[in-house]
Amino acid sequence: MKFETLAIHAGQEPDPNNGAVMTPVYFTSTYMQDGVGKPRQGYEYSRTQNPTRKALQDCLAALEGGSYGLAFASGLAATDTVLRLLNADSHILAGNDVYGGTFRLFDKVLRRFSLDFTFADTTDPESVAEALTPQTRLVWLETPTNPMLRITDIRAVAEIVHAHPNNPLLVVDNTFATPYLQRPLELGADIVVHSMTKYLGGHSDVVGGAVIVKDKELADKLYFLQNAVGAVIGPMDSFLVLRGIKTLPLRMDRHYENAKVIVEFLSKHPKVETLIYPFHESHPQYKVAKQQMRNGGGMISFIIKGGREAAIKMVEATKLFTLAESLGGVESLIEVPAAMTHLSVAGSQLDVDPALVRLSVGIENSADLLEDIKQALDKA
Numbered sequence: 001m002k003f004e005t006l007a008i009h010a011g012q013e014p015d016p017n018n019g020a021v022m023t024p025v026y027f028t029s030t031y032m033q034d035g036v037g038k039p040r041q042g043y044e045y046s047r048t049q050n051p052t053r054k055a056l057q058d059c060l061a062a063l064e065g066g067s068y069g070l071a072f073a074s075g076l077a078a079t080d081t082v083l084r085l086l087n088a089d090s091h092i093l094a095g096n097d098v099y100g101g102t103f104r105l106f107d108k109v110l111r112r113f114s115l116d117f118t119f120a121d122t123t124d125p126e127s128v129a130e131a132l133t134p135q136t137r138l139v140w141l142e143t144p145t146n147p148m149l150r151i152t153d154i155r156a157v158a159e160i161v162h163a164h165p166n167n168p169l170l171v172v173d174n175t176f177a178t179p180y181l182q183r184p185l186e187l188g189a190d191i192v193v194h195s196m197t198k199y200l201g202g203h204s205d206v207v208g209g210a211v212i213v214k215d216k217e218l219a220d221k222l223y224f225l226q227n228a229v230g231a232v233i234g235p236m237d238s239f240l241v242l243r244g245i246k247t248l249p250l251r252m253d254r255h256y257e258n259a260k261v262i263v264e265f266l267s268k269h270p271k272v273e274t275l276i277y278p279f280h281e282s283h284p285q286y287k288v289a290k291q292q293m294r295n296g297g298g299m300i301s302f303i304i305k306g307g308r309e310a311a312i313k314m315v316e317a318t319k320l321f322t323l324a325e326s327l328g329g330v331e332s333l334i335e336v337p338a339a340m341t342h343l344s345v346a347g348s349q350l351d352v353d354p355a356l357v358r359l360s361v362g363i364e365n366s367a368d369l370l371e372d373i374k375q376a377l378d379k380a
């Protein structure tokens with residue numbers, strides 16, 4: 001089945017008890033057993049398994065071209081569970097432009113548990129090769145990155161990582177692209193991670209995370225950790241993400257259509273110093289982006305002339321673009337990462353230009369969006 005069909009049907013069957021077409025929200029913590037140690041359909045306790053969560057997990061696996069999906073309470077809960085695959089003293093190589101919260105978890109929390117992190121420029125596969133050590137057990141990529149929209153060639157990095165004698169796990173945070181635009185498992189990654197809070201949910205009404213893998217042994221270890229650590233997503237939130245995913249292909253195409261109109265406008269605007277968009281010829285990894293992504297997505301970043309002050313003036317002047325953190329919803333959002341989402345990386349090597357403005361372009365009418373950007377830039 002093709003992507004659009006899987007988005008609506010994968011993991012979901014009419015309910016065998018009553019024919020309900022949409023997956024019911026199974027608000028139950030426990031399940032009746034027919035005898036001691038004889039759960040009726042394999043369900044015992046909802047931290048371990050829940051039918052609504054299972055439908056979502058199976059759908060995620062199908063969309064990423066994987067075999068096993070796991071859903072968590074947030075993107076960071078998913079990330080934390082993946083890192084628990086490692087033993088103390090493991091080395092992790094991560095991109096030097098990962099999501100601020102991922103950096104904070106690695107640098108401020110997991111370092112205290114004897115994990116060692118190096119942050120390198122993964123857009124250059126050579127610097128990945130140089131940064132691997134004999135202790136490297138995991139390589140963490142984000143592409144496109146947040147908020148710089150840097151692109152890493154997943155296939156090229158996968159070849160380097162899998163040639164290492166430890167065969168480290170290659171993890172790709174696919175939040176910005178979604179499986180509709182990019183499928184890392186097909187390009188050689190071992191694990192895909194998502195913040196479902198963003199495009200998968202798509203309506204800014206739920207927080208969730210996902211992990212998808214192909215390998216059975218790896219999946220078993222992760223299911224063990226999912227249950228043992230317990231950072232699971234609830235049934236209502238699972239339902240909301242399942243519902244959001246049904247329109248993912250439609251939304252992603254529209255996000256792109258609208259983004260193109262705004263990119264075109266910004267590329268010629270005198271107040272824009274640097275435009276950053278993966279599908280614009282000026283992007284340093286334009287060719288790689290075109291190769292591994294179906295379209296350029298709905299995220300646009302740009303450095304505005306006039307520094308931090310101009311950036312703040314502009315984002316406070318929009319009327320339709322809401323000034324807010326997060327991204328990937330149907331509604332358009334605007335923010336200044338250095339002062340908002342990326343405060344936690346201030347002063348670190350992931351520091352973001354204070355004049356950088358980030359747009360999450362929604363699926364409203366593009367003429368209305370353009371009008372808003374125009375008038376806000378005039379006031380900056």
Ligand SMILES: *Cc1c(COP(=O)(O)O)cnc(C)c1O
Nearest residue numbers: 074075076099146175195197208
């Ligand atoms: C938001 C985000 C996360 C963290 O996800 P939460 O659901 O907020 O925990 C991780 N990676 C990327 C790229 C993100 O944008």
